[in-house]
Amino acid sequence: MIDDKIRxxxxxxxxxxxxKSKEEIARKYNLNPETIIKLGSNxxxxxxxxxxKDRLLEELPKFSQYPESINPILLQExxxxxxxxxxNLIVGGDGADEVIDLIMRxxxxxxxxxxxxxxxxTQYAISAKIHGANIKWAKYDEKNExxxxxxxxxxxxxxxxxxxxxxxxxxxxxxxxxxxxxKKIIESTDALVMIDHAYIxxxxxxxxxxxxxxxxxxxLVLRTFSKVLGLAGQRIGYGVSSTKIIxxxxxxxxxxxxxxxxxxxxxxxxxDKEFIYKSLDDGIRSREMIYEGIxxxxxLEVYPTEANYxxxxxxxxxxxxxxAEELLKKGVIVRDCYSFTGLEPYYVRVSIGTFEENERxxxxxxxxxx
Amino acid sequence: MIDDKIRxxxxxxxxxxxxKSKEEIARKYNLNPETIIKLGSNxxxxxxxxxxKDRLLEELPKFSQYPESINPILLQExxxxxxxxxxNLIVGGDGADEVIDLIMRxxxxxxxxxxxxxxxxTQYAISAKIHGANIKWAKYDEKNExxxxxxxxxxxxxxxxxxxxxxxxxxxxxxxxxxxxxKKIIESTDALVMIDHAYIxxxxxxxxxxxxxxxxxxxLVLRTFSKVLGLAGQRIGYGVSSTKIIxxxxxxxxxxxxxxxxxxxxxxxxxDKEFIYKSLDDGIRSREMIYEGIxxxxxLEVYPTEANYxxxxxxxxxxxxxxAEELLKKGVIVRDCYSFTGLEPYYVRVSIGTFEENERxxxxxxxxxx
Numbered sequence: 001m002i003d004d005k006i007r008x009x010x011x012x013x014x015x016x017x018x019x020k021s022k023e024e025i026a027r028k029y030n031l032n033p034e035t036i037i038k039l040g041s042n043x044x045x046x047x048x049x050x051x052x053k054d055r056l057l058e059e060l061p062k063f064s065q066y067p068e069s070i071n072p073i074l075l076q077e078x079x080x081x082x083x084x085x086x087x088n089l090i091v092g093g094d095g096a097d098e099v100i101d102l103i104m105r106x107x108x109x110x111x112x113x114x115x116x117x118x119x120x121x122t123q124y125a126i127s128a129k130i131h132g133a134n135i136k137w138a139k140y141d142e143k144n145e146x147x148x149x150x151x152x153x154x155x156x157x158x159x160x161x162x163x164x165x166x167x168x169x170x171x172x173x174x175x176x177x178x179x180x181x182x183k184k185i186i187e188s189t190d191a192l193v194m195i196d197h198a199y200i201x202x203x204x205x206x207x208x209x210x211x212x213x214x215x216x217x218x219x220l221v222l223r224t225f226s227k228v229l230g231l232a233g234q235r236i237g238y239g240v241s242s243t244k245i246i247x248x249x250x251x252x253x254x255x256x257x258x259x260x261x262x263x264x265x266x267x268x269x270x271x272d273k274e275f276i277y278k279s280l281d282d283g284i285r286s287r288e289m290i291y292e293g294i295x296x297x298x299x300l301e302v303y304p305t306e307a308n309y310x311x312x313x314x315x316x317x318x319x320x321x322x323x324a325e326e327l328l329k330k331g332v333i334v335r336d337c338y339s340f341t342g343l344e345p346y347y348v349r350v351s352i353g354t355f356e357e358n359e360r361x362x363x364x365x366x367x368x369x370x
Numbered sequence: 371m372i373d374d375k376i377r378x379x380x381x382x383x384x385x386x387x388x389x390k391s392k393e394e395i396a397r398k399y400n401l402n403p404e405t406i407i408k409l410g411s412n413x414x415x416x417x418x419x420x421x422x423k424d425r426l427l428e429e430l431p432k433f434s435q436y437p438e439s440i441n442p443i444l445l446q447e448x449x450x451x452x453x454x455x456x457x458n459l460i461v462g463g464d465g466a467d468e469v470i471d472l473i474m475r476x477x478x479x480x481x482x483x484x485x486x487x488x489x490x491x492t493q494y495a496i497s498a499k500i501h502g503a504n505i506k507w508a509k510y511d512e513k514n515e516x517x518x519x520x521x522x523x524x525x526x527x528x529x530x531x532x533x534x535x536x537x538x539x540x541x542x543x544x545x546x547x548x549x550x551x552x553k554k555i556i557e558s559t560d561a562l563v564m565i566d567h568a569y570i571x572x573x574x575x576x577x578x579x580x581x582x583x584x585x586x587x588x589x590l591v592l593r594t595f596s597k598v599l600g601l602a603g604q605r606i607g608y609g610v611s612s613t614k615i616i617x618x619x620x621x622x623x624x625x626x627x628x629x630x631x632x633x634x635x636x637x638x639x640x641x642d643k644e645f646i647y648k649s650l651d652d653g654i655r656s657r658e659m660i661y662e663g664i665x666x667x668x669x670l671e672v673y674p675t676e677a678n679y680x681x682x683x684x685x686x687x688x689x690x691x692x693x694a695e696e697l698l699k700k701g702v703i704v705r706d707c708y709s710f711t712g713l714e715p716y717y718v719r720v721s722i723g724t725f726e727e728n729e730r731x732x733x734x735x736x737x738x739x740x
Binding site: 001002003004005006007010011013014015021022023024038041043044045046047048052053056057060061062063064065066067068069093094095097098101105106107108109110126130132162190191192217218226230231232233234235242244245248250251252254256257258259260261262265 | 371372373374375376377380381383384385391392393394408411413414415416417418422423426427430431432433434435436437438439463464465467468471475476477478479480496500502532560561562587588596600601602603604605612614615618620621622624626627628629630631632635
């Protein structure tokens with residue numbers, strides 16, 4: 001029986017619940033995908049850089065050839081963008097998820113421990129569990145506007161702790177972890193502190209700790225092209241860390257996980273400063289527009305945010321799934337947060353849209369809430 | 371010290387040596403990438419399907435959105451192409467490598483065993499080692515034209531055996547494993563038998579065992595878009611297996627590892643029957659042309675092949691690295707097989723080129739050999 005050969009951890013495993021795509025929603029609710037407002041996956045609502053098109057067509061004749069394992073132009077562009085030396089970089093496929101997996105693969109033997117404050121991005125726990133880690137939960141404190149409870153992290157550190165996951169701004173709560181709290185954690189342990197900066201471009205400058213990855217031996221900063229850079233569909237992210245950690249990851253990384261189309265799209269994007277600047281500037285204005293709009297509803301509580309999304313507590317008597325479903329029927333995708341461990345079932349997460357989408361969204365919201 | 375936290379297997383790990391890209395070779399030898407003849411990576415020398423272009427441009431505005439986790443159109447096209455039900459399919463990123471990793475993740479706990487006959491595709495051993503498996507080596511017998519030594523496999527099976535890797539046609543030797551030998555192995559064990567069919571399209575029909583994945587509980591057939599389908603640069607492959615195995619892999623697979631550009635390129639390719647037919651037909655003619663050409667050199671021994679490449683033993687006094695280097699200087703990339711465990715250092719692997727490339731290659735070969 002092949003069943004007897006399967007790992008126990010896999011037998012007990014539940015699959016990740018990803019955000020829904022426009023295509024899926026259009027099929028399910030029989031809607032036109034063009035009119036759907038997608039505020040569910042923290043994407044760049046203005047699309048990707050217009051500079052990609054020509055470069056992609058130039059690259060197309062080479063789709064039949066293996067990509068470069070390390071693309072030196074891409075590496076240099078990322079180094080310049082993140083303001084770090086190339087030697088401190090690892091670039092991975094599948095957004096930032098491949099880098100998370102690599103961290104697990106270099107550090108986790110069966111029975112090692114990781115610390116994850118929740119609610120947070122669910123991929124950390126999934127990757128940790130598959131790699132045989134025991135998870136110690138800590139918390140972003142619901143009673144204290146989801147501020148990280150630093151002691152809930154510090155008190156769990158043991159000799160077996162291999163990785164501590166800190167997401168800042170935190171997904172789905174939107175708030176940052178104060179720099180001094182992160183510093184305290186880093187300096188309390190030899191374990192690797194993973195600072196997930198997927199949304200850092202949207203935050204105030206002083207919260208960008210990318211250069212801490214160069215200062216400390218035990219820090220990895222995770223960043224992605226999926227958010228402000230507009231390439232969620234092309235699956236690319238990167239890690240910044242000490243050369244020592246980077247070297248270990250390079251030994252076991254997949255040699256060809258970044259496609260040719262992705263490499264060329266990423267290069268074109270980073271060379272398009274105007275696109276990045278405008279996406280960020282408009283993104284922050286869009287955030288303010290939604291935030292102020294939602295604040296008008298007494299049935300909704302919206303949390304302050306340093307990211308391109310915000311957490312909302314539904315207080316009109318519906319639970320989050322009912323609320324999200326009502327919006328879906330009217331063609332708006334928000335993220336029902338029931339799948340985030342550590343949250344009561346009354347939270348949804350809303351991403352920024354274009355200004356026109358925001359207007360339509362706020363109108364639809366009014367119909368659903370009131 | 372973060373060093374103390376790193377897994378021992380990683381500290382001892384050597385990185386995979388991938389085939390070289392035209393871009394790398396062009397930089398190193400100061401050549402024009404357009405004139406380089408790449409016969410090193412078993413790609414489709416005629417490029418990818420011309421049907422991709424328009425579909426890719428249609429998809430481009432969606433590059434900023436996460437891809438569909440499971441694309442139903444792609445799944446159906448693959449099912450039709452491979453002649454298997456959708457329920458028996460898993461589609462992965464990074465060529466077939468992601469599916470190999472998933473197999474390891476559902477089956478391997480620290481200390482479990484896998485059986486790998488060598489010389490073969492080096493990725494099996496890399497993935498197995500990273501996931502904590504002990505590798506038991508078996509052999510394709512050099513003294514017997516690299517025929518699989520079935521007893522070298524059967525004699526290694528224990529209660530701890532989780533996976534047996536069979537590559538047919540085998541990379542780099544090019545020969546197939548007889549069906550009755552594979553059957554004997556499958557029926558001798560509960561372990562999963564992975565039949566790697568990356569090159570099966572180039573083989574005679576009777577060697578295609580894809581439907582055995584439906585017949586047996588413990589078989590996974592691996593296939594890829596990187597070879598005759600012309601999408602090595604877009605990193606997509608798939609596995610066919612029992613619904614039970616597929617279900618376990620689906621639970622832990624990366625939710626979004628296939629990019630939008632890859633999904634749409636793969637769909638366009640499978641819908642372009644003319645491209646596939648012509649690539650295969652020309653591919654087999656190209657193989658015959660190179661095979662016959664190389665057979666003329668008494669300093670080279672070429673092995674019969676059912677794939678889009680062939681193994682060559684260099685007997686002019688050079689070792690494989692010297693020989694490959696001489697070809698490189700003249701702008702021809704072949705695969706130096708020194709990195710394949712289990713081969714003496716006198717073998718190179720040569721892939722099919724276009725007919726014009728073959729002619730130039732055979733001329734250059736003459737200069738180097740004689």
